[in-house]
Amino acid sequence: MTHFLTTKRRIILAVVIIIGLILGRLAVRIFINMMVGGSLFGGNIL
Amino acid sequence: MRKDRKKGNKTGMFVLLCVGAFIISFVGSAIFKLTYTSPKMKKYSVDWSNKIGTIYSDIAYGDGKANKFDLYVPADNTKEAYGLVVYIHAGGFTTGDKSDDKKMLQWLCSKGYVAAGINYTLRDNNHPDASVYSQSMEIKSSISAVKREAAKLGYNLDSMAISGGSAGGTLAMLYAYRDANESPIPVKMLFEAVGPSSFYPEDWSVYGLDQNSKAAAGLFGVMAGTKITSDMFGTKAYEEAIKPISAYMWVDKNSVPTVCAYGVYDRVCPFDTVKHLKKALEENNVTHEYIELPHSGHALQNDNDLYALYMEKVTDYLDTYMPIK
Numbered sequence: 001m002t003h004f005l006t007t008k009r010r011i012i013l014a015v016v017i018i019i020g021l022i023l024g025r026l027a028v029r030i031f032i033n034m035m036v037g038g039s040l041f042g043g044n045i046l
Numbered sequence: 047m048r049k050d051r052k053k054g055n056k057t058g059m060f061v062l063l064c065v066g067a068f069i070i071s072f073v074g075s076a077i078f079k080l081t082y083t084s085p086k087m088k089k090y091s092v093d094w095s096n097k098i099g100t101i102y103s104d105i106a107y108g109d110g111k112a113n114k115f116d117l118y119v120p121a122d123n124t125k126e127a128y129g130l131v132v133y134i135h136a137g138g139f140t141t142g143d144k145s146d147d148k149k150m151l152q153w154l155c156s157k158g159y160v161a162a163g164i165n166y167t168l169r170d171n172n173h174p175d176a177s178v179y180s181q182s183m184e185i186k187s188s189i190s191a192v193k194r195e196a197a198k199l200g201y202n203l204d205s206m207a208i209s210g211g212s213a214g215g216t217l218a219m220l221y222a223y224r225d226a227n228e229s230p231i232p233v234k235m236l237f238e239a240v241g242p243s244s245f246y247p248e249d250w251s252v253y254g255l256d257q258n259s260k261a262a263a264g265l266f267g268v269m270a271g272t273k274i275t276s277d278m279f280g281t282k283a284y285e286e287a288i289k290p291i292s293a294y295m296w297v298d299k300n301s302v303p304t305v306c307a308y309g310v311y312d313r314v315c316p317f318d319t320v321k322h323l324k325k326a327l328e329e330n331n332v333t334h335e336y337i338e339l340p341h342s343g344h345a346l347q348n349d350n351d352l353y354a355l356y357m358e359k360v361t362d363y364l365d366t367y368m369p370i371k
Binding site for chain 2: 032
């Protein structure tokens with residue numbers, strides 16, 4: 001397992017997860033903004 | 047050869063792992079975003095039980111099918127007098143129900159107020175003549191029935207606040223600024239969010255009404271329940287025709303203290319309409335809190351801290367102008 005998840009792969013996996021978390025949040029914000037208005041960035045972090 | 051194939055399998059597995067991790071984190075983050083409640087907002091809801099109060103539903107106040115209200119009365123019925131807080135539901139004057147605001151009404155009741163959610167005749171296929179004006183008149187007519195029913199239950203109402211969101215905000219403002227002098231219960235304050243209070247085509251550009259005066263005349267005429275033609279815009283005749291539903295026009299130096307909140311990016315109640323209300327409150331020295339949410343639209347959804355500030359101000363105003371005896 002350690003051999004499979006090399007340091008390089010762990011970093012890639014972490015980046016993929018972070019991108020997923022950010023895009024998931026942004027997708028909801030974009031959808032709601034399209035319905036009622038709102039800016040894509042600024043305001044709430046969560 | 048075998049070594050290369052083994053290496054390829056491992057790479058494939060890793061790619062699959064990354065795809066799975068991306069999907070799980072994407073979906074999890076989206077669900078979290080949809081269901082997250084700011085800790086600052088949790089104090090504005092209660093776990094309802096009969097220890098807090100009792101809900102009396104669908105009490106009639108008029109002949110219309112929609113002329114019904116729900117009354118939330120606190121469990122403690124020993125006081126000489128109670129404050130009433132009316133919360134009017136949202137829904138663009140065409141949809142919505144008093145039950146949509148159950149959480150808000152329960153919270154108000156838990157504070158010791160008699161709370162009322164009032165329905166009004168929505169404009170739909172069955173009620174093509176319903177308008178913002180007719181709805182505001184229904185709300186106006188409902189308050190004496192609310193007072194009477196509360197008295198029957200042993201709650202004497204001696205003061206009231208009126209409030210609402212969006213369409214409900216507009217109707218609350220009309221009652222507070224236009225009808226308060228005739229109210230059977232003295233009106234002490236108003237709080238509302240994202241309710242339109244003015245109707246000028248140039249402010250409604252999000253609907254394209256600034257470019258199409260015929261459409262503007264049609265929409266505003268329907269809302270006002272009167273005939274408005276495009277050539278009336280900019281004339282005194284238009285001001286007179288639209289005044290019955292333009293809450294800001296009724297603001298004067300005697301208007302009740304007000305807490306209001308608006309989103310700068312609002313695409314439902316155009317933000318450009320807000321300047322008239324703001325100016326009227328300032329020029330008439332009405333005690334007020336105007337809270338602007340710079341990243342939010344109609345749901346005030348992108349500025350949790352400022353929405354929490356709105357609720358804090360509502361609580362402060364209730365404590366000041368509607369103190370629990």
